[in-house]
Amino acid sequence: MYQYDGYDQAFVRDRAAEFREQxxxxxxGQLSEDEFKPLRLKNGLYLQLHAYMLxxxxxxxxxxxxxxxxxxxxxxxxxxxxxxxxxRQNIQFNWTKLEDVPDMLDxxxxxxxxxxxxxxxxxxxxxxxxxxxxxGDEEVDPRPTAELLRQWSSLHPEFAYLPRKFKIAVxxxxxxxxxxxxxxxxxRARPGGDRPRYDIWVGGGQGRTPRVxxxxxxxxxxxxxxxxLDSMLRVYNLAGRRDxxxxxxxxxLVAEMGLDAYREAVAADRATRDRAAFEAARAEYDRIAAHxxxxxxxxxxxxxxxxxxxxxxxLDRNVTAHKVEGHAVVSIxxxxxxxxxxxxxxxxxxxxxxxxxxxxAGELRxxxxxxxxxxxxxxxxxxxxxxxxxxLGLATGNVGLTSDIISCPGLDYCALATARSIPIAxxxxxxxxxxxxRALAAGRDPQGPSVNISGCINACGHHHAANIGxxxxxxxxxxxxxxxxxxxxxxxAAIGEVLGPGFKAEExxxxxxxxxAVWEAExxxxxxxxDTYARLGKAPFKTAIYGExxxxxx
Amino acid sequence: MARIxxxxxxxxxxxxxLSGAIVYWTGDSWSxxxxxxxxxxxxAAQAGxxxxxxxxxxxxxxxxxxxxxxDPINTIPLELRERQRRAGPSIALPAS
Numbered sequence: 001m002y003q004y005d006g007y008d009q010a011f012v013r014d015r016a017a018e019f020r021e022q023x024x025x026x027x028x029g030q031l032s033e034d035e036f037k038p039l040r041l042k043n044g045l046y047l048q049l050h051a052y053m054l055x056x057x058x059x060x061x062x063x064x065x066x067x068x069x070x071x072x073x074x075x076x077x078x079x080x081x082x083x084x085x086x087x088r089q090n091i092q093f094n095w096t097k098l099e100d101v102p103d104m105l106d107x108x109x110x111x112x113x114x115x116x117x118x119x120x121x122x123x124x125x126x127x128x129x130x131x132x133x134x135x136g137d138e139e140v141d142p143r144p145t146a147e148l149l150r151q152w153s154s155l156h157p158e159f160a161y162l163p164r165k166f167k168i169a170v171x172x173x174x175x176x177x178x179x180x181x182x183x184x185x186x187x188r189a190r191p192g193g194d195r196p197r198y199d200i201w202v203g204g205g206q207g208r209t210p211r212v213x214x215x216x217x218x219x220x221x222x223x224x225x226x227x228x229l230d231s232m233l234r235v236y237n238l239a240g241r242r243d244x245x246x247x248x249x250x251x252x253l254v255a256e257m258g259l260d261a262y263r264e265a266v267a268a269d270r271a272t273r274d275r276a277a278f279e280a281a282r283a284e285y286d287r288i289a290a291h292x293x294x295x296x297x298x299x300x301x302x303x304x305x306x307x308x309x310x311x312x313x314x315l316d317r318n319v320t321a322h323k324v325e326g327h328a329v330v331s332i333x334x335x336x337x338x339x340x341x342x343x344x345x346x347x348x349x350x351x352x353x354x355x356x357x358x359x360x361a362g363e364l365r366x367x368x369x370x371x372x373x374x375x376x377x378x379x380x381x382x383x384x385x386x387x388x389x390x391x392l393g394l395a396t397g398n399v400g401l402t403s404d405i406i407s408c409p410g411l412d413y414c415a416l417a418t419a420r421s422i423p424i425a426x427x428x429x430x431x432x433x434x435x436x437x438r439a440l441a442a443g444r445d446p447q448g449p450s451v452n453i454s455g456c457i458n459a460c461g462h463h464h465a466a467n468i469g470x471x472x473x474x475x476x477x478x479x480x481x482x483x484x485x486x487x488x489x490x491x492x493a494a495i496g497e498v499l500g501p502g503f504k505a506e507e508x509x510x511x512x513x514x515x516x517a518v519w520e521a522e523x524x525x526x527x528x529x530x531d532t533y534a535r536l537g538k539a540p541f542k543t544a545i546y547g548e549x550x551x552x553x554x
Numbered sequence: 555m556a557r558i559x560x561x562x563x564x565x566x567x568x569x570x571x572l573s574g575a576i577v578y579w580t581g582d583s584w585s586x587x588x589x590x591x592x593x594x595x596x597x598a599a600q601a602g603x604x605x606x607x608x609x610x611x612x613x614x615x616x617x618x619x620x621x622x623x624x625d626p627i628n629t630i631p632l633e634l635r636e637r638q639r640r641a642g643p644s645i646a647l648p649a650s
Contacts, residue, residue, distance in 0.1 A: 027572070029614045047617060049639050052574035082648040097573045343648045411635065412643040420638070422645050477634045 001062050001363055002147050002291045004112040011154070012109040015116055019043050020102035027099075042122065042160075044090075044115030045101055049415045054096045054104060055118040057125040060132065060146035060170075061089035061366040063113075065353040068364055070111035072349035078104050083349070085334065085342040087406055087462055088167070089127045089366045090118055094413055116154055121162045123153035123233075127169045129177045130367035133292055134329050134375045136321030140172035140189040140196045144289040145225075148281065152226060159233050163240035164248035166233070167205070172196070174491060178368055181213040181493035182206055182465055184250045185232065187225075195222035195285055202232065202262070203254035206459035210495045211251040214259050216266075222285065226278045231269040235262065296361035296376045300326035303379035311386050313440050314397030319382065330360075330374040330385055331367070333396040333404065337433040338426050341407040342370030351392050359385050369406055371399060396433075402448035402516070403432040406462050410455025410472060411479075417455035419472025419479040424508055425453050431509045435516070448516055449529035450488070465489035467529045468512055469496040481508050485515070485541055486533040494530070497538060500546055511545060518544045562623045565591035566603045567639075568616035576639060577616060579606060584616060588640055593629060 004012070019039070026036045040046075044055035056071070063071075071091055075083045078100045079093040086092055096104065108114055118125055126149045128142045129135065149168060153159065159166075169183040172190075180186035186201035198220045204213030220228060236250045239257070254262050302325060307315050318331045332352060334342055344352070356364045356374055359381045365373035377385055389395035398404050405428060408414065410421030428451060436446035449467030454460055456472065463469030469484035480502035487496030503511055516529075518541050523532045533541075566579035570586075577584035578591035585591070594603055600621065607619030622636045631637045638644070 027614065033611065033617045047569055047574060049635075050574075050576055050642060051569075080647060099572050340645065340648060345648050411638050412645055418635075420644060426645070474634050477632060479634065 001064065001296075002143070002288060009109070009112070012112070012114045012116070013106075015043075015114065015155075016102065016105035016109045019105055023098065023102050038120060040101075041120040042117060043101075043105065044118035045096075045098070046119060047415065048094070048413050049411070049417075050413065051094065052096045052098055052101070053413070054093045054101060054115060055086070055090050056093070056108060056113060056115045057118050058089050058091060058113075058366045059125060059150050060128040060143050061130045061368075062132075062143065063364050063366065065356040065362045065364065067111050067113055068349050068353040068356065070107060070113065072346040072353070074104055074107060075346040075349065081347075082343055082345045084340075084409060085344065085366050085370050085372070087368050087370060087408075087460060088125055089130075089368060090125055091366070092409070094409070119165075121164050121166075122160055123149075123156065123162075123166045123168065126150050126153070127167070127178055127183075127368060129171050129173060130365040130371075130373050131177060131320070131329055131375070132172065132365075133295075134323055134327075135173055135175075135177075136323055137175055138173045138323060139191055141289075141292055142170040142172040142187075142189050143292050144285055145172075145187065145189055145196060145198075146170045147288045147291075148226075148285050149229075151284070152229075159237060162233070162237055163242045164245065164250075166236075166250065176489070176491045176493070179462065179465055179489040179493070180204075181491075182210075182462070182489060183213065185216075185229065186213050190219070192222060195282070195289075197221055198225055200225075200228065200232075203251040203259075204493070205249055205251045206462060206464045207249070208246060208457045208459075209249075209251065210459065210464040211255070212493045212495060214254070216259070216263065223278075223282070226281050227270055227273065227275055228266070230278070231266045231273065234269050235265045239265070295324050296363060297324055297327060297378070299324050300378060300380075302326050303382075305379055305382050310395075310397065311383065313446075314386055314395055315382065317397040317401060317446075318399045324376075326379055328377050328379050328382060330377045330382070331399040332372040332374065332389065332394050333398050334371050334394075335398060335404045335429060336393065336396040337403075338430045340422050341405050341425050341429075344372075348392065348394065352394070355385065355388055369399075369404060371404070398433065398436060400450075401432070401436055401446055402451055403429050403436060404450075405429055405432075406452040406466070408454050408456075408461035410453075410461075414455060414460075416458060417472070418457070418474040419455050419481065420505070421453040421455035421461055421470075421472050424470060424472070424481065424505060427505075428453075428509050428512060431513060435513075445526075447528070449519065451512065452487075462489065463487070464495045465493070466496060467533070468515055470508060470512075473502065475502065479505055481505060483508075483511060483515075483545075485538060486530060488530045492530075494534075499538065500542055514544055515541055563593050563595040563626055563629065564600060564603070564621040564623055565593055566607055566619060567591070567622055568607065568610065568619035571614055571617050579603065579610075579619075584610070593624060 189196040201213035360374035361376040407425035411417035439446040452466035484496030
């Protein structure tokens with residue numbers, strides 16, 4: 001994995017020192033809250049419903065065992081003993097104190113980590129495929145590109161005050177495991193000789209105006225990547241709307257200008273720019289790529305793993321093919337029965353770090369679906385890893401199943417939320433886990449639709465991108481949950497459609513069960529929920545729900 | 555600080571600058587105990603509390619001071635968000 005050099009180390013230390021000074025000036029009354037707020041947000045510090053929340057970047061989802069221990073230390077020493085892994089490969093500490101944050105940033109800097117640009121109207125933490133560098137189907141490792149973009153975008157002076165936040169994701173395989181098309185800019189890296197070539201997608205996003213990204217340019221040479229992104233950002237920075245925060249994302253600009261006009265504006269800007277400014281990118285890419293070029297493990301003889309019982313079910317769901325012979329990619333579900341999606345205690349983080357050290361070349365990944373990954377596990381160790389996870393209560397074999405629910409913190413924590421999302425996720429998880437266990441016991445495929453939950457229209461819980469999306473709203477000062485159907489986050493990205501009037505919290509699990517029953521009755525062969533929905537549309541689902549459920553539309 | 559209609563009963567709340575903790579104005583200081591929140595109604599009383607909120611923000615003791623409207627009968631906040639904020643997370647927090 002990438003190791004900070006002296007420059008990187010000095011950069012994050014200097015930024016931590018700068019924030020310490022800014023906090024000092026705030027506490028001394030030299031900065032008002034209005035002046036301080038954009039500064040703290042640029043360092044990932046929010047004021048949430050109950051307390052300050054610090055959001056720490058896990059760039060492209062990669063972290064070492066020692067970095068995970070650092071996160072555990074922060075959770076135990078400065079928070080209430082846990083943290084929340086997010087859909088953007090960050091971790092959030094929910095109960096931080098302003099006076100502690102400079103110390104927390106120092107601790108992070110010592111571990112080669114930071115909270116820079118995890119909030120604010122700037123280029124946010126660049127995300128990627130959690131299986132980058134290890135996935136059996138990978139064409140190009142997206143991590144060197146993601147690191148290059150992290151360096152390019154960190155404290156970029158021209159893009160420090162964009163009209164709105166800006167999210168970039170990079171993938172390097174056909175199978176999209178990073179919801180790439182739901183980002184402001186999405187990159188698909190392809191093999192290109194010494195360095196990759198790229199398809200560039202623009203204008204995707206969720207929130208109140210969900211959009212699937214459009215193809216801006218295909219087969220872009222490496223040398224053109226940064227000049228193109230630079231001009232794409234510049235046109236957005238200058239022309240993006242600043243009069244209305246709800247219309248300020250690049251998706252609105254591209255929609256209002258039209259993709260062709262946006263392309264022309266970007267080309268016109270590029271023509272005026274000096275390409276020499278980007279000449280360093282080649283050597284820097286090569287330097288970064290050298291950190292990732294060697295696999296962390298060598299090929300070994302494949303092991304025939306006896307797949308039986310619960311261990312077999314876990315293998316089926318949580319273990320996937322590896323690039324390196326004799327190895328496997330192991331996902332650790334943070335979605336056990338009734339648990340809070342993405343939450344892990346300090347003790348769990350330490351135990352997982354120990355597993356990474358023992359079985360996974362000291363490395364871990366964070367997925368955008370709020371799970372963790374041991375990326376370098378020898379097949380011969382799978383049974384031992386499983387046994388260790390059982391001991392830790394982290395062996396739920398449900399990755400990619402319905403109970404693997406994405407959920408935002410919702411109104412239990414978030415100042416912007418309009419309804420709670422975690423209790424809905426917990427209740428659904430129990431119902432769906434029971435369904436999956438019944439299917440396994442009966443020898444049936446436990447597969448089902450994906451379910452994501454957001455506690456407001458900002459859609460941090462990716463409800464638009466789920467086969468069954470749940471959106472929590474406030475109606476007449478009570479919580480009401482709207483259901484969307486047919487969304488998907490993979491290479492066939494689609495936005496879910498609203499089913500109809502909303503439901504009370506306690507009705508939601510039953511409604512989801514009914515929707516699944518319709519799919520099971522109507523599906524042709526082994527058809528997925530999304531495919532059945534694409535074929536049949538909303539009608540049979542709507543009839544089943546609103547024809548049978550006696551409920552008062554909220 | 556948005557004024558709420560003067561017939562409403564309100565309290566003044568904010569977050570403590572240093573800790574971020576939710577605090578309530580008791581009449582002479584801030585408390586984390588909602589039971590000590592001072593309830594007021596009437597335009598003059600609200601104006602007085604508004605001045606307190608502004609002064610306290612300027613003095614860097616709290617951030618984001620605002621009024622919460624209360625149900626006149628049971629004095630529970632009318633808005634869902636405020637009920638949730640007052641009550642704290644509704645879930646069992648993960649224990650280390």
